[in-house]
Structures are given as C-alpha cells and as structure tokens.
Amino acid sequence: MARIGVFVCHCGTNISGVVDVSRVAKYAESLPGVKVAVDYKFMCSDPGQNTIIDAIKTHNLDRIVVSACSPRMHELTFRNTLERAGLNPYMVEMANIREHVSWVHSDNKELATEKAMKLMEMSVSKVRRSEVLTKMFAPIEKRALVIGGGIAGIQAALDIAAAGYKVVLVEKESSIGGRMAQLDKTFPTLDCSACILTPKMVAVSQDKNITLLTYAEVTEVSGFIGQFEVKIKKKAKSVNSKCIGCGVCVTKCPNKKSLSDFDGRLGPRKAIYTLFPQAVPNVPVIDRETCTFFLTGKCKICEKVCPTSAVDYTQQDELITEKFGAVVVATGFDIYDHSSYGEYGYGEIKDVISSLQFERLISSSGPTEGHVVRPSDQKEVKNVVFIQCVGSRDESKKRPYCSRVCCMYTAKQAMLLKDHYPETQSYVFYIDIRAAGKNYEEFVQRAQNDYGVVYLRGRVSKIYERGNKLLVKGADTLSGAQVEIEADLVVLANGLEPRKGAKEFSQLFHMSSDQYGFYNELHPKLAPVETAISGVFVAGCCQSPKDIPDTVAMASATAAKVCAIFAKEKMEVEPLIAGVNQLTCSGCETCYNVCPYSAIEMKDKEVKRGEVRHVAEVLESVCKGCGVCVGACYSKAVDLKGFSERQILSQVETATMPITNS
Amino acid sequence: MESKVKEINIVGFLCNWCSYAGADMTGLGRNIYPSNIKVIRIPCTGRMDPMMIIEAFHNGADGVLVSGCHPGDCHYTEGNFYWRRRYPHLKSLLEHFGVDRRRFHASWVSASEGKKFAEVVKKVYAEVKDWKDNG
Numbered sequence: 001m002a003r004i005g006v007f008v009c010h011c012g013t014n015i016s017g018v019v020d021v022s023r024v025a026k027y028a029e030s031l032p033g034v035k036v037a038v039d040y041k042f043m044c045s046d047p048g049q050n051t052i053i054d055a056i057k058t059h060n061l062d063r064i065v066v067s068a069c070s071p072r073m074h075e076l077t078f079r080n081t082l083e084r085a086g087l088n089p090y091m092v093e094m095a096n097i098r099e100h101v102s103w104v105h106s107d108n109k110e111l112a113t114e115k116a117m118k119l120m121e122m123s124v125s126k127v128r129r130s131e132v133l134t135k136m137f138a139p140i141e142k143r144a145l146v147i148g149g150g151i152a153g154i155q156a157a158l159d160i161a162a163a164g165y166k167v168v169l170v171e172k173e174s175s176i177g178g179r180m181a182q183l184d185k186t187f188p189t190l191d192c193s194a195c196i197l198t199p200k201m202v203a204v205s206q207d208k209n210i211t212l213l214t215y216a217e218v219t220e221v222s223g224f225i226g227q228f229e230v231k232i233k234k235k236a237k238s239v240n241s242k243c244i245g246c247g248v249c250v251t252k253c254p255n256k257k258s259l260s261d262f263d264g265r266l267g268p269r270k271a272i273y274t275l276f277p278q279a280v281p282n283v284p285v286i287d288r289e290t291c292t293f294f295l296t297g298k299c300k301i302c303e304k305v306c307p308t309s310a311v312d313y314t315q316q317d318e319l320i321t322e323k324f325g326a327v328v329v330a331t332g333f334d335i336y337d338h339s340s341y342g343e344y345g346y347g348e349i350k351d352v353i354s355s356l357q358f359e360r361l362i363s364s365s366g367p368t369e370g371h372v373v374r375p376s377d378q379k380e381v382k383n384v385v386f387i388q389c390v391g392s393r394d395e396s397k398k399r400p401y402c403s404r405v406c407c408m409y410t411a412k413q414a415m416l417l418k419d420h421y422p423e424t425q426s427y428v429f430y431i432d433i434r435a436a437g438k439n440y441e442e443f444v445q446r447a448q449n450d451y452g453v454v455y456l457r458g459r460v461s462k463i464y465e466r467g468n469k470l471l472v473k474g475a476d477t478l479s480g481a482q483v484e485i486e487a488d489l490v491v492l493a494n495g496l497e498p499r500k501g502a503k504e505f506s507q508l509f510h511m512s513s514d515q516y517g518f519y520n521e522l523h524p525k526l527a528p529v530e531t532a533i534s535g536v537f538v539a540g541c542c543q544s545p546k547d548i549p550d551t552v553a554m555a556s557a558t559a560a561k562v563c564a565i566f567a568k569e570k571m572e573v574e575p576l577i578a579g580v581n582q583l584t585c586s587g588c589e590t591c592y593n594v595c596p597y598s599a600i601e602m603k604d605k606e607v608k609r610g611e612v613r614h615v616a617e618v619l620e621s622v623c624k625g626c627g628v629c630v631g632a633c634y635s636k637a638v639d640l641k642g643f644s645e646r647q648i649l650s651q652v653e654t655a656t657m658p659i660t661n662s
Numbered sequence: 663m664e665s666k667v668k669e670i671n672i673v674g675f676l677c678n679w680c681s682y683a684g685a686d687m688t689g690l691g692r693n694i695y696p697s698n699i700k701v702i703r704i705p706c707t708g709r710m711d712p713m714m715i716i717e718a719f720h721n722g723a724d725g726v727l728v729s730g731c732h733p734g735d736c737h738y739t740e741g742n743f744y745w746r747r748r749y750p751h752l753k754s755l756l757e758h759f760g761v762d763r764r765r766f767h768a769s770w771v772s773a774s775e776g777k778k779f780a781e782v783v784k785k786v787y788a789e790v791k792d793w794k795d796n797g
Contacts, residue, residue, distance in 0.1 A: 070686045070689075071703065073686075099689030103689035104689050104695055104697075107694050114697075115700065119700060122700065122702070507734055512683075513774070515774055520773055520774060532679055532683070532773065576705070594708075596739045626705055626706040626709065626737075627704070627708060627741075628706065628741045631710050631744065631748075640705070643705055645713075648702060648711075649713070649714060649717055652718045652723075655718070656671060656722050657721070
C-alpha cells in the first residue's frame with residue numbers, strides 16, 4: 001500500500017488568495033493512502049522542502065504530491081527534494097493549482113477551491129500508480145554549433161572556445177559581423193562599431209577551437225541534447241581557399257548593376273564581392289544570380305585578374321553532416337519594412353530612409369564614405385527629421401512591442417549628424433523616450449542640451465514632397481500645436497522584428513516562437529537563454545529586441561550553459577521513455593513504423609521458454625518519450641513510463657468523479 | 663432544464679510542450695476561463711490512446727478537449743500528425759455511439775497562446791453547456 005504525503009503550497013498569496021488551501025489539505029487527508037497532508041507558505045523554499053523531507057521520514061512516506069505551481073516550473077526542484085530524502089526522484093506528482101487554478105479562476109473562490117481539490121486528488125491517483133525509475137545516462141558530443149555570426153554568435157563562439165571546447169560557427173552571409181558591422185557608432189559611448197567589433201571577428205578567425213563556416217546554412221537537424229546531427233549547406237562561393245583577399249577581382253568586375261543589401265541598397269555591389277572592407281574571412285564570393293559569366297557564359301574577368309587562380313566557377317554547393325552536443329541560436333533580426341506606412345510615403349519617397357540606411361550613409365566605410373547626402377539628388381542636408389516608433393508600439397501594424405534600441409540610436413544618429421555637420425538641425429518626433437540603461441538617460445539629455453536636437457512629443461501625420469523638400473506635418477502634444485517642418489531628409493526609427501524565415505528555421509529545432517516570431521525562452525525570468533528544447537539556447541535579438549550589451553551578456557550566458565553540459569562526462573537523461581511488454585506484443589510493427597526517432601527495433605526473441613517470436617524492443621538511449629507508439633499499439637503492449645496507461649486512466653476516473661466529502 | 667455551472671465536467675488532455683505551457687501562460691496573463699475543465703498533462707497528443715477519451719465519456723464526463731502543438735511545431739516532430747488523423751475518426755465513431763459532437767473537441771494551442779487557450783476553453787464550455795441544456 002502506497003504511503004502518500006500531500007503538500008499544498010500557498011505561494012505567498014498567489015494560491016492562498018483564491019484557493020482555500022487548508023481545505024485542500026484537509027480533503028487530501030481523507031483520501032486513501034494519504035498519510036499526511038500539510039499546507040505551507042512556500043513549498044519550494046528551503047524550509048518548505050525541509051518540511052517535505054521531515055514528513056517523509058516521520059510518516060515513512062514512499063511518494064508525494066505537491067499542489068503548487070506548474071510542474072514545468074518546479075517538478076525538478078521537488079524531484080531533487082525526494083532524492084535528498086532518500087526516495088526515488090520520480091515518485092512525485094505536481095498538481096498545478098496556481099497557473100491552472102488560482103490565477104485563472106479568481107472570479108469564484110469556491111469553484112477554484114473545489115477544482116484545486118480535484119486536481120490534487122487526480123495527482124494522488126496518478127502518484128499511487130507511479131513506479132520507481134532509474135536515471136539514464138547518454139554520451140555527449142563535446143562540440144558546439146553556433147548559428148549566426150553577429151555579435152551574439154561571435155561572443156558565444158569565443159567564450160565556448162575559450163573554455164577549450166570545439167565550436168562550429170555558421171553564418172549565412174559571406175562574412176561574420178552581422179548587424180553590428182553595419183552600424184557606424186554605438187550608444188552611449190559613441191565608440192565606433194567596427195573598432196570594437198573587428199578585433200572580435202579576427203579573434204574568431206584565429207581561434208584554433210573555432211571552425212568558421214560562412215556562406216553556409218543549417219538545413220536539417222535531428223537528434224537531441226548531447227547528440228544533435230546537423231546538416232549544413234556550404235553554398236558555392238566560387239572562390240577557393242587559395243584566395244589571399246587582395247580584392248583585384250572585385251575592383252575589376254564590370255558588373256555594377258546590383259545594389260548592396262549591406263549598404264541598405266544605397267550603393268552598388270559587384271557580382272563578386274566582399275560584404276565590407278573588414279570582412280572575415282576576407283574572401284569574396286560570386287553572386288551567381290547577377291554574375292555575367294553565370295548568366296551569359298562570357299566574361300571571366302575575375303578569373304583572369306586573380307593572381308592566385310582562386311576563382312573557381314565549377315564549385316558546387318556542399319552538404320555536410322556534423323555532430324554537436326549543444327546549439328546556440330543567434331540568428332538576429334530584420335528591421336521593420338516601413339513600406340506599410342502610408343503617412344511616411346509607403347517607402348516610395350527616396351529621401352525618407354530607414355535608420356539602418358542612415359547608419360550606412362554616415363559610416364566612413366559606407367556607400368558615400370560618410371557623407372550624409374540625400375539619396376534622391378546626392379545633395380547635403382540641413383534639416384533632418386527623425387521619427388520614432390516605426391513598426392514599434394503600433395497596434396495597427398501588429399507590432400505593439402517596444403524595440404528597445406530606437407530611442408537610443410535616434411539620439412545617437414542626431415548627435416553624429418551634428419558632429420559631422422555643425423550647421424544641421426535635427427528634430428525628433430517621439431511617443432516616450434525610453435532610455436533605461438547605464439548612462440542612457442544622460443546620453444539622451446546630452447543630445448537635447450549639448451547638441452540642440454529638438455524633441456517633439458507627437459506623431460507625424462503625413463510627409464509631403466514639395467519641390468525638392470519634404471514637408472513633415474505632425475503634432476507637438478506638449479504645446480498642443482500643429483507642427484510643419486521643411487526637411488531635407490527624414491530618418492525613420494524602424495523597429496526590430498524577427499528575421500524573414502525565422503518561422504521555418506525554428507521548425508528545424510521545433511523551438512516555439514511568440515506571436516511575432518521571436519523565439520521563446522524557457523522561462524521569461526529564470527531561464528532566459530534556454531529553450532524548451534534541451535541543449536538549444538538562444539542569444540541576441542532572435543529572442544527579442546535588445547541592445548549590444550544585453551546581447552553580449554546573453555551570448556556569454558549561453559556559452560556558460562553549453563560549457564556546463566560539456567563539463568560532464570556523461571549526460572543524465574530522463575527515464576520517461578517507452579517500454580514493451582514482449583509477452584503481449586504481437587509483432588505487428590505498428591510502433592516500429594510510427595516512431596519519429598526510429599527508437600524501436602524488431603527482434604526475433606525467445607519471449608517465453610521455447611517460444612521465439614517477432615517482437616518490438618525500445619532502444620532506450622534513442623527514445624524521447626513522446627508516446628506515439630503507445631497511442632498506436634493495438635495490443636496495449638507498449639507503455640510509457642511516467643505517463644502510463646494506468647496512471648492517465650486513473651486521472652481520468654478521478655477527474656470524472658464528484659468530490660466525495662467537502 | 664438549465665444546468666448548474668458546477669455540474670459541467672470537462673476533461674482536458676494537454677501536451678506538455680505547447681498546450682500545457684500555453685495554459686500556464688493563460689495563468690501568467692491572468693486570463694479567466696471556466697473552472698469546469700480538469701487538465702491532464704500528456705507528453706504529446708500522439709500519446710492519446712482513444713481509450714482515454716472513451717473512458718472519460720464512459721465515466722460521465724460532459725466534454726473532452728485534446729489540445730496540442732500546431733501541426734508542424736510538434737516537439738517530437740510528427741506526434742500531433744497522428745492525433746490529427748485520429749481525431750476526426752474518433753469523433754465520428756463517438757457520434758455514431760451517441761456522443762454528441764458538441765462534447766468532443768480538439769485544438770492547437772502553442773506555448774505562447776495563453777489568451778487563445780482561455781478562448782478555447784470558453785468555447786468548449788459553451789458548446790458542452792448548450793448540449794447539456796438543450797440536448
């Protein structure tokens with residue numbers, strides 16, 4: 001006979017404010033097998049856990065139910081508690097009376113209490129049928145895959161490599177650097193982006209532990225923590241390893257028709273190109289869609305001028321398969337495309353540019369070598385209007401979130417403009433200024449006080465083209481006045497959004513995304529870099545908009561998590577897997593056919609003395625415990641540990657019974 | 663006869679990775695929904711043995727909801743595809759046995775769709791109540 005203890009948590013007042021916890025505990029005591037039931041303010045706290053351990057010893061309990069928060073939150077905590085009390089860690093069930101009761105049924109305390117009692121009773125029924133499970137161990141491939149070569153990926157790769165582990169860094173462009181490489185200077189210190197980024201890029205290329213795969217993409221992922229198997233497509237660069245990066249091919253390439261995406265399409269790009277002068281690796285690639293040779297079969301100028309015969313038109317895409325123990329996803333962001341804003345000209349007015357285009361204009365390595373000129377007529381500017389929150393904090397564009405960096409980079413851009421051209425005047429239309437960060441508020445104040453940037457609180461209603469000027473009409477809600485500004489250039493503070501293709505990419509790993517497409521962390525506060533997929537971590541803006549310091553911190557955090565996995569000899573894996581009762585298995589192979597992991601093997605085996613039959617067997621190290629085989633088995637020969645047929649049916653039975661005495 | 667709120671009993675089967683987490687999110691967002699649903703956590707909707715649903719109705723449940731990851735988002739790659747196939751068959755079979763279609767529901771709720779879970783439960787509750795009150 002099971003000896004069960006029930007522990008009901010108040011969670012401060014989170015639960016007890018709605019649910020009558022003492023009634024839940026009292027009801028528990030009346031259930032068969034329950035030897036003790038107590039309620040306590042914080043079950044997960046040290047004294048709370050000690051209460052459990054003491055009760056286990058005093059009442060000689062062999063299993064427990066904790067009625068508290070979601071098992072997704074604290075199941076592990078209480079498993080550890082059981083271990084400390086000398087019990088099998090899998091003899092605990094949690095009844096979720098916080099997320100599933102008190103927080104969602106606060107409108108009716110009586111019904112909430114009854115539901116809490118019921119959920120607790122269902123867990124008691126389940127735990128009564130729990131079995132002792134032994135932990136399993138699996139080998140770890142001690143190599144990390146970092147996807148995305150922006151500052152997040154670079155930092156994560158460097159930190160993991162510094163700990164002595166091998167890293168493969170995959171970047172889809174021809175150079176690492178990411179968005180940060182596109183920026184001119186960075187807030188709030190105004191140090192130049194390239195000056196602080198390029199040393200890190202070079203460090204990546206020189207680190208013996210890091211293998212850099214640029215112009216490459218991850219195409220397929222299988223496996224799990226410790227044993228991911230990843231297919232990576234190395235796109236044909238058409239330039240081989242003999243390249244010394246002299247750049248003659250780029251200079252001589254006659255094709256000037258393409259526009260550089262890196263430069264915000266403000267400048268030309270050759271068909272053979274490096275992304276930017278400080279590219280790492282400094283090896284150009286040929287864009288086969290625009291290259292004259294690939295289009296017409298004639299030209300071959302780059303091949304002729306190359307001093308090392310590095311140009312190779314016959315190169316093919318290459319698919320490689322590698323094994324990794326852990327993955328860092330740092331795929332970054334795109335900026336919001338403002339062509340959906342009619343009031344700002346649907347993206348069709350040439351002199352209304354995005355913030356990233358402004359970065360390229362003012363950057364000395366940009367298409368204009370740092371001269372801020374109007375894209376329409378290449379004339380210098382005098383009055384510049386900056387508009388905040390374009391594709392941020394805007395319900396109508398389904399972008400209600402704050403992109404966190406725009407207030408700051410707009411202040412920075414206005415200051416840089418004044419530094420370059422003292423005679424210019426900048427105006428900023430804003431909703432609120434959000435400058436929460438070390439030295440951030442001071443920075444915005446400096447823009448206003450020392451740089452004479454005029455801040456107008458209000459929205460712009462329309463931008464008209466008048467002659468060769470732009471007429472910006474808006475409201476200043478502080479003075480209540482309508483404002484009209486004749487501007488030479490309008491710079492929009494485009495918000496940050498997930499990369500195009502973020503959804504498809506997340507499906508490779510089965511990561512979940514939020515409603516906008518940013519990848520979900522495991523817990524918003526306590527597991528900000530983990531994902532629901534063990535061994536897959538997220539860093540940087542693919543998780544949510546953030547600035548460079550936060551991105552770097554997050555990347556280092558993922559590195560710490562990866563190193564923690566690699567530091568162990570073997571990895572503990574949950575024993576919540578399927579098992580076959582070969583005495584009842586009919587050998588129909590249904591489970592074998594449906595298993596998503598090929599974790600079932602068909603064997604001819606002596607199941608009884610003298611009786612050899614064709615039966616299924618679970619490969620324990622491969623099974624992930626989804627239970628698809630259990631749902632499919634015709635003869636009920638397969639069952640899932642931790643979610644067994646008996647356990648779930650007992651929950652169903654209890655759920656449909658009325659509460660006996662309340 | 664009008665059913666009492668208390669008397670409607672719905673059993674919910676939620677997959678651990680999407681819908682159960684989505685229901686947790688409903689709690690984080692404090693979205694109120696009818697307390698009639700009692701949730702059972704399962705690893706994946708692919709784990710759903712039709713017996714568990716039949717047993718629920720057999721024992722007197724008024725409604726059953728099974729909810730999992732959106733097709734294509736399954737934590738186990740393809741588990742929910744099996745459930746997607748099973749559901750319509752089971753639904754018509756149950757109907758054939760006299761279980762009204764308003765009593766048996768399936769939905770896709772992701773880990774971030776807390777509000778949606780509350781809406782799903784409200785809808786299921788309304789349909790089950792409609793069946794109970796009007797037959």
